[in-house]
Every structure is written in C-alpha cells, then in structure tokens.
Amino acid sequence: MDIIRRDTNALATKADASIAKCERTMAIWNHSRSAGMLKTITIGGEYSPMRRLRQVAAEMSRKKQAMNEAKHKVKKKAIRIKMLQRDLDAMTDELDREMAMARIEELQDTIHAIEGPYIGAMQEVQELSAIHDSLRAQIIAEHGKLDEEVYEAEEYRYWVKRAFAQSMREVRECGRIKTGNQELLEQIGINPSVAMKLINAQLASEADEMNMSSAGVEAFLDRVAEECKALPTEKIMRIGFNPEQITDHLLLETSNEDL
Numbered sequence: 001m002d003i004i005r006r007d008t009n010a011l012a013t014k015a016d017a018s019i020a021k022c023e024r025t026m027a028i029w030n031h032s033r034s035a036g037m038l039k040t041i042t043i044g045g046e047y048s049p050m051r052r053l054r055q056v057a058a059e060m061s062r063k064k065q066a067m068n069e070a071k072h073k074v075k076k077k078a079i080r081i082k083m084l085q086r087d088l089d090a091m092t093d094e095l096d097r098e099m100a101m102a103r104i105e106e107l108q109d110t111i112h113a114i115e116g117p118y119i120g121a122m123q124e125v126q127e128l129s130a131i132h133d134s135l136r137a138q139i140i141a142e143h144g145k146l147d148e149e150v151y152e153a154e155e156y157r158y159w160v161k162r163a164f165a166q167s168m169r170e171v172r173e174c175g176r177i178k179t180g181n182q183e184l185l186e187q188i189g190i191n192p193s194v195a196m197k198l199i200n201a202q203l204a205s206e207a208d209e210m211n212m213s214s215a216g217v218e219a220f221l222d223r224v225a226e227e228c229k230a231l232p233t234e235k236i237m238r239i240g241f242n243p244e245q246i247t248d249h250l251l252l253e254t255s256n257e258d259l
Contacts, residue, residue, distance in 0.1 A: 047165065048157060049139050050155075070121070078111065081108065156188070156232040160229065161224070161225045165217075172203065177195065188235065189234055
C-alpha cells in the first residue's frame with residue numbers, strides 16, 4: 001500500500017505540473033464562442049440589422065447574468081476562506097486544523113476554476129459590444145435613428161427574407177416548399193406558388209455557378225424582400241386590420257443627442 005501511495009503522489013505531482021504548463025493555452029478557450037462564430041452564426045444568421053441587434057442584446061443579457069452569478073460566488077467563497085483562516089488560530093485539534101486547511105484549498109481551487117470562464121465572458125462581452133456599435137451605426141445611417149419604430153418597420157422585410165431562405169433550403173433538399181413554410185409565406189401575404197417560381201429561377205441561375213460565396217443568395221433575399229415588402233401590409237388590410245401602427249406605447253428617439 002505504501003508503494004501505491006508513493007506512486008500515486010508522484011503521478012499527482014506530475015499531473016499538477018502538466019496542468020500548470022498548459023493553463024495559458026487552455027485560456028484560449030475560456031470564452032464559449034469565437035468572434036467569427038458570433039458574427040456569422042449566432043448573430044449574423046439573423047436576416048435584418050435590427051434582429052441582429054436584438055440577438056446581441058439577448059446574448060449580452062445572458063452574459064451579464066452569468067458574470068453576476070460568478071462574481072457573487074467568488075465573493076462568498078473568498079469571505080468563507082477569510083473566516084476559516086480566522087478560525088484556524090483558535091483551533092487546538094490538529095485534525096480540525098487539517099480539515100479547515102483542506103477546505104480553504106478546496107475553495108481556492110473553486111475560485112480559480114471560476115475565474116477562467118469569468119475572464120472569457122468579459123472578453124466575449126467586449127466582442128458583443130463592438131458588434132453592437134457596428135450594427136447601431138448601420139441602422140442609424142439607414143433610418144436616421146434607432147428605436148422601436150425602426151424595429152417594427154424592419155420586421156416585414158425580415159419575415160420575407162426568412163420565409164424565402166427557409167423555403168429555398170427545402171427546394172434544394174426535396175424539390176418543393178413544405179407545408180410549414182407555405183403557411184408562413186401565406187401569412188405574410190406571399191403566394192407560395194410564385195415564391196416557388198422565383199426560387200427555382202434563382203437555383204437555375206446557380207446551376208453552373210462555381211463561386212462558393214453565398215453573396216448571390218444574399219442578393220436574391222435582399223431583392224425579394226424589397227419586392228415583397230408591401231405585401232404584409234396589404235394582407236393586414238385585406239383581413240380587416242388597420243395597418244397604421246399605434247406609437248404611443250413605443251420607445252422612440254426623443255432627440256438627436258442619442259444618435
């Protein structure tokens with residue numbers, strides 16, 4: 001048993017040294033997502049600047065909550081360490097002292113484990129902030145302001161682009177627009193049969209295309225969004241609703257100072 005214990009201790013010492021050597025490299029992955037993933041998938045996957053900004057806000061809110069939780073955990077554990085260290089001087093039983101010291105070491109290890117992801121979260125928040133600023137400038141350049149009225153105005157184009165993008169994927173996969181996206185197209189005032197013709201024409205134009213870029217698809221979605229942007233409003237009027245938006249309850253820009 002003594003031989004086993006000595007070998008285990010030696011292995012543990014080597015393992016600790018190996019972990020310490022690799023910790024700087026491990027820190028590369030402290031944050032859960034790369035900047036490229038954030039820009040192309042998490043946020044860039046949305047179909048309008050306002051929807052991308054909305055996703056930034058949602059991601060920022062989650063990070064804020066996670067960082068607050070981590071901060072409070074670290075504070076509580078640091079206080080607990082101070083309390084145990086204070087009590088050590090009064091302990092006369094050696095086993096009690098060993099147990100307190102082991103608990104202190106455990107708490108310190110836990111704090112160390114929390115710090116890595118916490119730093120990673122702060123890095124991701126900085127990236128989200130830069131994306132936020134870029135989107136905000138883009139929206140203000142196009143609309144002259146950034147508020148709920150702009151968000152509402154962009155929603156029709158967003159749903160047109162989303163409906164066509166989803167439908168195009170289904171046509172590529174099985175040669176037809178499935179029931180769910182047919183219903184979505186109809187809900188926003190678009191005839192699915194005509195949408196199918198437009199999609200087939202776009203796919204036919206890509207038949208001999210060897211450019212791997214998705215720019216052609218994005219240009220197609222921009223074009224149909226522009227062509228169809230009035231159709232949701234027309235649908236609203238046909239089913240008996242007033243298309244005019246009530247703005248009393250909206251958060252609106254009140255001055256140019258915030259721009």
